[in-house]
Every structure is written in structure tokens, then in C-alpha cells.
Amino acid sequence: MSEATETANQTPSSPVDEVVRLCQELIRIDSTNYGDGSGPGEKEAADYVVARLREVGLEPTVVESDPGRTSVVVRLEGEDRERPALCIHGHLDVVPANADDWQVDPFSAELKDGCIWGRGAVDMKDMDAMILANIRDLARRGVKPPRDIVFAFFADEEAGGVKGSHYVVDHHPELFEGVSEAVSEVGGYSVTVPTSAGDTRAYLVQTAEKGILWLRLTAHGRAGHGSVPNPENALVRLAEAITRINEHKWPREYIASVRELLDGLSGLTGTSYSDEDLDELLDHLGGAQGFVRGTLQDTANFTMADAGYKHNVIPQSACASLDCRFLPGHDDDLLATIKELAGEHVTVDVVHRDIALDAPFEGPLVEAMKTALVAEDPGAEVLPYCLSGGTDNKALSTLGITGYGFAPLQLPADLDFAPMFHGIDERVPLAALEFGTRVLQRFIATC
Numbered sequence: 001m002s003e004a005t006e007t008a009n010q011t012p013s014s015p016v017d018e019v020v021r022l023c024q025e026l027i028r029i030d031s032t033n034y035g036d037g038s039g040p041g042e043k044e045a046a047d048y049v050v051a052r053l054r055e056v057g058l059e060p061t062v063v064e065s066d067p068g069r070t071s072v073v074v075r076l077e078g079e080d081r082e083r084p085a086l087c088i089h090g091h092l093d094v095v096p097a098n099a100d101d102w103q104v105d106p107f108s109a110e111l112k113d114g115c116i117w118g119r120g121a122v123d124m125k126d127m128d129a130m131i132l133a134n135i136r137d138l139a140r141r142g143v144k145p146p147r148d149i150v151f152a153f154f155a156d157e158e159a160g161g162v163k164g165s166h167y168v169v170d171h172h173p174e175l176f177e178g179v180s181e182a183v184s185e186v187g188g189y190s191v192t193v194p195t196s197a198g199d200t201r202a203y204l205v206q207t208a209e210k211g212i213l214w215l216r217l218t219a220h221g222r223a224g225h226g227s228v229p230n231p232e233n234a235l236v237r238l239a240e241a242i243t244r245i246n247e248h249k250w251p252r253e254y255i256a257s258v259r260e261l262l263d264g265l266s267g268l269t270g271t272s273y274s275d276e277d278l279d280e281l282l283d284h285l286g287g288a289q290g291f292v293r294g295t296l297q298d299t300a301n302f303t304m305a306d307a308g309y310k311h312n313v314i315p316q317s318a319c320a321s322l323d324c325r326f327l328p329g330h331d332d333d334l335l336a337t338i339k340e341l342a343g344e345h346v347t348v349d350v351v352h353r354d355i356a357l358d359a360p361f362e363g364p365l366v367e368a369m370k371t372a373l374v375a376e377d378p379g380a381e382v383l384p385y386c387l388s389g390g391t392d393n394k395a396l397s398t399l400g401i402t403g404y405g406f407a408p409l410q411l412p413a414d415l416d417f418a419p420m421f422h423g424i425d426e427r428v429p430l431a432a433l434e435f436g437t438r439v440l441q442r443f444i445a446t447c
Contacts, residue, residue, distance in 0.1 A: 011140065015133035019437045020116065020430055022052070023129035024109035026092075027118035033093035035159040041068025042155040042164075045092040049153050052132055056139035061175060065167040069155045073168065073175045076138060078147035084180035085148035086365070086447055087401060089392055090128040091157030091164065091185075094120040101424045115427035122420045124185045126428045127407040128153060130437045134444055145444050150179055154392050160212065160352045165395035173399055181365050182396050183443075186291075186387050186421070187405025188369070188436070190380070192413035193284045195268050199413065201380045202268060203373050204288065205366070206405025208257040208386035209393065210295060211331055211356035213324040216349045217241060217342055218317055226312035235307050237345045238318040242302055244341045245322070250297040253327055257386045258295050260361060264383040287416040294388025298334050300324045321351075325388055328356040354394045358386075359402045365447060369406050372442035376435060377410055389421075408439040 060074035097106035097119040156164030187206030221234030307318030361384035393403025409432040
């Protein structure tokens with residue numbers, strides 16, 4: 001019997017007792033998603049989840065879109081089966097990590113400075129562990145949640161969910177029968193802000209997220225010798241297109257969730273703001289302000305480039321990848337703007353496109369989130385926000401499911417948390433992980 005199995009067979013008295021171990025064991029499984037079909041895939045991580053569920057008598061559904069691209073879904077029956085069901089979900093894949101850049105091995109799950117370090121500690125094997133710990137606790141105690149809950153662990157979120165949530169939704173919609181709402185990443189974490197009564201923790205619940213438009217730009221020109229002047233150099237044409245797009249000023253628009261966050265933060269801190277001058281107000285959010293700044297307008301950021309095959313050969317084409325994120329209803333206008341800025345010698349191809357989401361910051365589910373947070377952190381404030389990235393809630397929305405970001409963490413004021421998403425030295429405090437597990441337990445019991 002392995003050490004992990006021996007540990008798992010020791011019955012914990014609460015989900016908090018095993019969440020750290022579950023998180024470490026998940027992080028130690030390399031489930032890197034390179035976005036091109038290479039890499040180990042999610043199967044080992046999915047097998048781990050399946051094994052932990054079977055240990056407590058559950059039999060999940062396993063869905064494989066391609067070999068190794070594995071998602072796991074399990075439904076727990078609720079007390080009131082007439083109520084619409086809830087989905088609580090996470091993803092098992094992580095973005096690449098260059099070990100040379102890190103203080104620790106990114107797949108070691110090392111305990112250091114009161115944190116678990118490793119790729120996925122923040123995005124999002126911490127939440128996966130919190131979910132898994134709570135499922136196991138419910139199953140051990142034989143306790144039913146207030147309504148049916150579908151728990152899902154998806155593949156491929158970091159590449160748009162094509163091999164994960166979108167595949168599961170498209171091919172197995174019956175797994176989500178009766179589900180009306182969902183919660184997952186990226187929200188529920190705290191930021192410490194100054195108020196007249198002293199520093200206060202504000203928890204940001206994600207109620208909206210921008211849409212995704214991943215584009216491939218290809219500049220066309222005339223191949224030639226590197227020593228001969230060439231006015232049709234594809235590299236130069238691509239560089240000019242990149243410059244025009246990079247210098248474009250996207251107009252600001254404040255959607256409801258963004259406005260509500262800004263107004264709530266202004267009320268808490270006593271810091272006034274205008275639509276043209278937000279810097280002082282947003283500075284109160286620390287590292288989280290990057291997510292918010294990304295939701296004030298559409299964005300377009302170049303992420304990769306590829307051109308040429310020899311030092312003395314001018315190539316006939318040059319390519320670049322562009323990550324665009326749009327506010328609700330802006331996708332067509334954004335694409336038209338990019339094509340215009342790219343110019344006549346550059347073609348623009350859509351690699352991946354997905355919708356923007358916007359949900360109300362009200363209703364019983366939102367109140368359950370607020371109540372669970374405040375019960376564990378009295379005096380805390382809860383505010384909505386829009387995520388500049390995207391989540392698997394996009395796929396679920398095609399089934400009419402309203403999604404929120406709620407992966408609760410109480411964070412130290414000096415921890416620059418948000419930049420660790422896809423960043424270096426990703427880590428989650430043990431105390432925050434245990435706090436989030438308790439909050440999620442309360443939430444599940446009252447949702």
C-alpha cells in the first residue's frame with residue numbers, strides 16, 4: 001500500500017483535515033497544457049480524482065475527448081430534488097512552468113513560508129482540492145446538500161476548454177440536467193483596503209468575464225536574399241501591423257459589474273474617482289487591479305511570433321499570435337478593428353472564439369456566498385467584479401447555466417496574489433486554503 005493510500009484511509013474529521021494533502025498531491029501531478037496537443041494531458045490528475053471519489057463510495061462519470069484529455073463529473077443527490085441543481089467545477093490542467101525561473105520545483109508542492117508552492121497552487125488545484133475535500137466529507141457523513149450538486153473537474157481550460165468543458169457540454173449535456181447555476185474560479189479571494197475604521201478585507205466575487213478572441217496574424221511578402229533591399233519584407237509588414245495594433249487606444253466602457261465594484265470600493269475607502277481618473281482608487285486593490293484594469297475596455301496583446309528559417313533569407317511570411325478579450329457585445333467590432341489595423345498585406349484568422357458573460361450580483365446564490373464568507377470573516381465586505389480572463393463557465397452558459405467565480409481565500413495583505421495566475425513562484429497560503437475549505441463547506445450546506 002502506498003503512503004498516499006495509507007494517508008487517505010485515515011478518516012479525517014472535517015474537509016479541512018485533508019485539503020492540504022489533496023492540494024499537494026494534485027500539484028505533484030504534471031498536467032501541463034501547452035495548447036498544441038502536446039504535454040502529459042489531464043488523465044493522471046483525473047485518475048487521482050476518480051480514485052479519491054471511489055474511496056468514499058462514489059462512482060463518477062469519466063469523459064475523454066482525446067486520449068489523455070480526461071474530465072470527471074459526479075452528481076450528489078440533494079434534499080430537494082425539485083429545485084434546480086448547482087454545478088461546482090474546477091479544471092485539472094495548468095499552464096507551463098519553466099523550472100529555472102522558480103525558487104522551487106514547480107511540481108514539488110513544497111511547503112515553504114506557510115504556503116504550498118507549485119504550478120496550479122492558485123490556478124486552480126487549490127480549488128480542486130477544496131472541492132474534492134468537501135465532496136469526500138459529504139459522502140463519508142452521508143449528508144445530502146440542499147439540492148442536487150454536480151461536481152466537475154474539466155480538462156483543457158487553459159486552451160479554451162475545447163477538449164474539456166465544451167466537449168463535455170456538447171457530447172454529454174445530460175450530465176448537467178436541471179442545473180441552473182454554477183460556481184468556479186476566479187473570485188472569492190480577499191484584498192485588503194483602507195477604510196475610516198481601519199483596514200478591511202473585501203472579497204471579490206466574479207459576476208462577469210470578458211469574451212475570448214484568439215487570432216493568428218500572417219503577414220505576406222516576397223522571399224529574397226538577406227543582402228538585397230526588399231520593400232515587400234513580410235517581417236517588416238508584421239512589425240508594422242503589431243505596432244499599429246499595440247498603439248491603438250480602445251475606448252473605455254463601464255459594464256454593470258465594473259461600475260458596481262468601483263462604486264463599492266469608493267464607498268469603502270472614501271476615495272473618489274472619475275471615469276478618466278481611476279488610478280488612486282484602483283491602487284487600493286494591489287495586484288488585483290490588473291484584472292480590473294483589463295475590464296475597462298477591450299484588449300489585444302501579442303503573445304507569440306514566428307518567422308524565418310535562415311539568417312540570410314528574407315521569409316515570404318511571418319506570423320504572430322494575438323490574445324484579444326472583449327466586453328459583452330464587442331466581439332464583431334473588435335475583430336473588424338483588428339483587421340483594419342493589420343493592413344492589406346496581413347491576414348487575420350480566428351483560432352478560438354468564446355462568449356463574454358455577465359450575471360447579476362443578487363439572488364439566493366449570491367447571498368449564500370456572502371453569508372458563508374462573512375460567517376468565517378465577520379466584518380468583511382463582498383463586492384462583484386468582472387474577470388479579464390475566461391473560465392469554463394462559458395461552456396456551461398450554452399446550457400443556460402449562470403456562472404460565478406467563487407474560490408474563496410482569505411489572503412495576507414502583503415501577498416501579491418492575482419499576478420501569480422500564470423506567473424512565477426505560484427503559491428497559496430495554508431491558512432487561506434483551510435479558510436476556503438470551511439467557506440465552501442458552509443456554502444454547500446446552504447446553497
